[in-house]
Amino acid sequence: MRLKDFLARLVPVDLFKGLAVTGGYLLKRKETVQYPEKRLEPSDRFRGMFGYDSERCIDCALCAKACPIEIIYLADKVEINPETKKKKKVITRYDIDVKRCMFCGLCEEACPTEPPSIWLTSKTYEGAVYERNEGLYFDKQRLFTWQGVRAFPGVRSPAEGQDPKDPMGRKPTSEPTKGDAPGEKEP
Amino acid sequence: MSNHTPPSLFDVEEMELSFGPQHPATHGVLRVQLKLDGEKIVDAKPIIGYLHRGTEKLFETMPFPQCIPHTDRMDYVAAATNNQGFCVAMEKLLGITIPPRAAYIRMMLAELQRLASHLVWLATHAIDIGAITPFFYTFRERDAILDLFEEYCGARLTLNTMKIGGVPFDLPAGWVERCSALVDGFPAHIDEYEELLTNNRIWKKRTIGIGVVSPEDAIDWGLTGPPLRGSGVQWDIRKVFPYDRYNEIDFEIPIGRNGDTYDRYLVRMVEMRQSVRILRQCLDRLPEGPVIAKVPKVLRARDGMVYGSVEAPKGELGYFIVTTDKATEPYRCRVRPPSFVNLQLLPDMVRGHLVADLVAVIGTLDIVLGEIDR
Amino acid sequence: MTDPIIRFVVIPLIQTVVILLVLLGIVAYLTLAERKVLAWMQVRIGPNRVGPRGLLQPIADVFKLFAKEDLTPARAERFVFLLAPILIFVPSFLVWAVIPFGETFTVAGFPITPFIADINIAILFVLGVSSIAIYGIILGGWASNNKFSLMGGLRSAAQLVSYEVPLGFAVVSVLLMSGTLSLVGIVEAQRDAGIWFFLPGILGFGIYFICGVAETNRNPFDLPEAESELVGGFHTEYSGMKFAFFFLAEYMNMLVVSSLAVILFFGGWLPPFPNLLAGLWQSSLLSWIPPFIWYLIKVMAFIFVYIWFRGTFPRYRFDQLMAVGWKWLLPLSLANVLLVGVGVLVLKG
Numbered sequence: 001m002r003l004k005d006f007l008a009r010l011v012p013v014d015l016f017k018g019l020a021v022t023g024g025y026l027l028k029r030k031e032t033v034q035y036p037e038k039r040l041e042p043s044d045r046f047r048g049m050f051g052y053d054s055e056r057c058i059d060c061a062l063c064a065k066a067c068p069i070e071i072i073y074l075a076d077k078v079e080i081n082p083e084t085k086k087k088k089k090v091i092t093r094y095d096i097d098v099k100r101c102m103f104c105g106l107c108e109e110a111c112p113t114e115p116p117s118i119w120l121t122s123k124t125y126e127g128a129v130y131e132r133n134e135g136l137y138f139d140k141q142r143l144f145t146w147q148g149v150r151a152f153p154g155v156r157s158p159a160e161g162q163d164p165k166d167p168m169g170r171k172p173t174s175e176p177t178k179g180d181a182p183g184e185k186e187p
Numbered sequence: 188m189s190n191h192t193p194p195s196l197f198d199v200e201e202m203e204l205s206f207g208p209q210h211p212a213t214h215g216v217l218r219v220q221l222k223l224d225g226e227k228i229v230d231a232k233p234i235i236g237y238l239h240r241g242t243e244k245l246f247e248t249m250p251f252p253q254c255i256p257h258t259d260r261m262d263y264v265a266a267a268t269n270n271q272g273f274c275v276a277m278e279k280l281l282g283i284t285i286p287p288r289a290a291y292i293r294m295m296l297a298e299l300q301r302l303a304s305h306l307v308w309l310a311t312h313a314i315d316i317g318a319i320t321p322f323f324y325t326f327r328e329r330d331a332i333l334d335l336f337e338e339y340c341g342a343r344l345t346l347n348t349m350k351i352g353g354v355p356f357d358l359p360a361g362w363v364e365r366c367s368a369l370v371d372g373f374p375a376h377i378d379e380y381e382e383l384l385t386n387n388r389i390w391k392k393r394t395i396g397i398g399v400v401s402p403e404d405a406i407d408w409g410l411t412g413p414p415l416r417g418s419g420v421q422w423d424i425r426k427v428f429p430y431d432r433y434n435e436i437d438f439e440i441p442i443g444r445n446g447d448t449y450d451r452y453l454v455r456m457v458e459m460r461q462s463v464r465i466l467r468q469c470l471d472r473l474p475e476g477p478v479i480a481k482v483p484k485v486l487r488a489r490d491g492m493v494y495g496s497v498e499a500p501k502g503e504l505g506y507f508i509v510t511t512d513k514a515t516e517p518y519r520c521r522v523r524p525p526s527f528v529n530l531q532l533l534p535d536m537v538r539g540h541l542v543a544d545l546v547a548v549i550g551t552l553d554i555v556l557g558e559i560d561r
Numbered sequence: 562m563t564d565p566i567i568r569f570v571v572i573p574l575i576q577t578v579v580i581l582l583v584l585l586g587i588v589a590y591l592t593l594a595e596r597k598v599l600a601w602m603q604v605r606i607g608p609n610r611v612g613p614r615g616l617l618q619p620i621a622d623v624f625k626l627f628a629k630e631d632l633t634p635a636r637a638e639r640f641v642f643l644l645a646p647i648l649i650f651v652p653s654f655l656v657w658a659v660i661p662f663g664e665t666f667t668v669a670g671f672p673i674t675p676f677i678a679d680i681n682i683a684i685l686f687v688l689g690v691s692s693i694a695i696y697g698i699i700l701g702g703w704a705s706n707n708k709f710s711l712m713g714g715l716r717s718a719a720q721l722v723s724y725e726v727p728l729g730f731a732v733v734s735v736l737l738m739s740g741t742l743s744l745v746g747i748v749e750a751q752r753d754a755g756i757w758f759f760l761p762g763i764l765g766f767g768i769y770f771i772c773g774v775a776e777t778n779r780n781p782f783d784l785p786e787a788e789s790e791l792v793g794g795f796h797t798e799y800s801g802m803k804f805a806f807f808f809l810a811e812y813m814n815m816l817v818v819s820s821l822a823v824i825l826f827f828g829g830w831l832p833p834f835p836n837l838l839a840g841l842w843q844s845s846l847l848s849w850i851p852p853f854i855w856y857l858i859k860v861m862a863f864i865f866v867y868i869w870f871r872g873t874f875p876r877y878r879f880d881q882l883m884a885v886g887w888k889w890l891l892p893l894s895l896a897n898v899l900l901v902g903v904g905v906l907v908l909k910g
Contacts, residue, residue, distance in 0.1 A: 010893075012388060014386040014387050014388055015387065015388065015389075015873075015874065017382055017386070018382065018383045018384075018387055018873045018874065019869060019870075019873050021379060021382050021383050021873070022320055022383070022602045022869065022872045022873045023602070023869060025601065025602050025603070025604055026598075026601050026602060028604070030601070030604055030605055030606050031327055031604045031605060032605045032606050042337060043334070043337045043338040043341070043359075044338070044359070045337070045338060045339070045340065045341040045356075045359065046337055046341050046342075047341035047342055066252075066253065067253075068249055068253040068254075068256055068257060102256055102345065103341075103342065104256035104342075104345075104347045105341065105347065106252065106253060106256070106347075109355070120341070122341075202708065204708055226712075226879065226880075313875065316875040316876065317780060317781065317783070317874065317875040317876030318873070318874060318875040319599075319603070319871070319872065320602060320603050320872050320873065322603075323603035323604050323605060324603075324604065327604060383873070384875075387874070387875065389781055389874055389875045389876070389877055390875050392877065392878070392881050393875055393876075393877075393878060393881075541878060541879065541880065542712075543784065543878040543879065544878070
């Protein structure tokens, strides 16, 4: 072996370079975010907790059909108004089994009302519970009040009333151009 | 039985060791049944199935758009290319051409996903071999990429980000600038990882000559992806059967020379740089226009079958879909996972090596049990 | 009448207790230091929730280890299983009887030595006693009735025994320069020579430190406890206080190797160039620094280098590890002894 190769094997320059890289990081800024004192804000399109507006809902059950894991349970009954004798469908049960939800957003895409009656609110990701089966089963009342869900500051639950300019708690920053949204009817 | 001689002091028995399924280094629930002679591996048998979830059966029960979130969960490290594979296959079947803007957005998402997947591979491979810090550096970059995904489609890991016919939404305001900034800063990070590992003598000693695969063996066994290219075979689905306008983009395929672990490591590092190059070109040339083709809300297929494949970060991800006339669900959807086929070569690659090399080889094959077991 | 009793019984007893407690405290906080420094190198901060800035973390760890269930595997050999941690832990504390970390000072007319004993074969004592730990590793790996542990124990034993040889020769090169086996004498020899033995013996220092890292089973030679392969090696089956013993013994060994490196090569408690810059060190500005502080700074620097190695390097495979020890370090250490011997002969006539 030549002397140069011998010295190169003896003095590990490559190892020293590696040491320099990690040593340099001692002085650099650290990436840790101290949760829960500071929380990182999700983006505007983040698929978070459900929002449900029973006023807008027309009870078409397209969301239940669109769900890949069938976790939306709907039941309704026909109510007859005693004075006007008019029949009205009333939703008695709108439950979502959130513990199995994968937050794919297909229910929101399937909803035909504008804006959708079932949507995934942005910026709500803290819904952890200690008991899974009852703690993550959201019935109609709980979808309205968001009991047990901690929203990001500025996002309001359906019970608190939504911002009329931003009913889905999303602050959209880009206007959808015509012809983009799937399912839009042809003119 | 009567002439059974008791073992003498020098009879060497092979030790049978079950490596996994719960083990920090097996990238999921993989069990490798080892036959050891001291430290040397005499035989290795991978046993899979611990993560089987019946995905292909589930596909048969749900309409095409609903299948897409399920494809995310197969290779959970690189979800966008899973979606892309399914959409490419279905578009091939139904003869849908996607608009150019959708194709470019898909390519950008796929290349970002390739970067993210290779960062995870580097992190876990380095930890298995003992270098614990690249994990943290790579995940810092991966977090930035996942932030981009989150801004685009709302989720970080299981994206559900493509639709048959294009992509569901257009890019939000500022996404192109942020992606540009990430792409411009990325080569410096790759240089940092290389500084820590590529010329490090310990790394080279652990990876050169380990798990050698000859090109003929690689083709015979059906390897794809970096294991194939590390052995010297120039084969990348994006070049050979281009989809989604990859034929308009200028990039190179890195190939190795010796087919050992070090070559596969270098191939993946260069692939990351080439992904950055593709991203740069896509960002510069992003066309205007719609982002989804005119596809009916309830998608009905025709009678037929199709095999469509994409170059996932782990290899060739293929979907073989059989449909009947006017059906809303696939009749059969068989997935060709790259890790499943790559894993077959594990026994040949480790025979004769030591137990420590088994971990290096599993890392270099870059398997993820989600797509092996489905 | 009471003078010899105080001098030879009471003071050493007090010294022993003080050194023991202080060492235990240092070792406990070494675990925290490792986690924090390693974290800083990995773009994160280490434990910072328990107590201000995480300073009470070792106390929480101690409580946790005390409270953990002390399992013994079903078919493990019970007596040996219990004996192994003891065999590892005791020698690493025993060597501190001879390690000096300062100069003698007097209190109320009695000389207080910063070491418990100054025997004139101190180096031999240290090397011999610390080798007993190898028994603990082998027995611990075997008594766990677990294939992984057995393999880990065997590997570790082979590694430790192999790396003791170049370590010994590196130490021999220092002995040639100092002329005495006593640790206090070696530091005094460095003071007489005016320079730390690190400069003429740099090759010996390199060999010594690499062997030291290998002796303590630390990265890049930490294959016996590689999590990614053997899930913990010889201490996989241990939990609770027995595991704590292994843990503490490892950190104590790190301290021993660092202390020896400081004493043998870096002048112990001497400031740099003690004779040349004697004016500086005795000036009113700096004379208040006790020698112990110099020693502490140097030992902490070595511990930092240990942690730095862990954060940066991949680990050697076992056969490569043995190759490095036998094919590179041993011939180099022999050559080093030759060179140093020739140098000493030439310089001292």
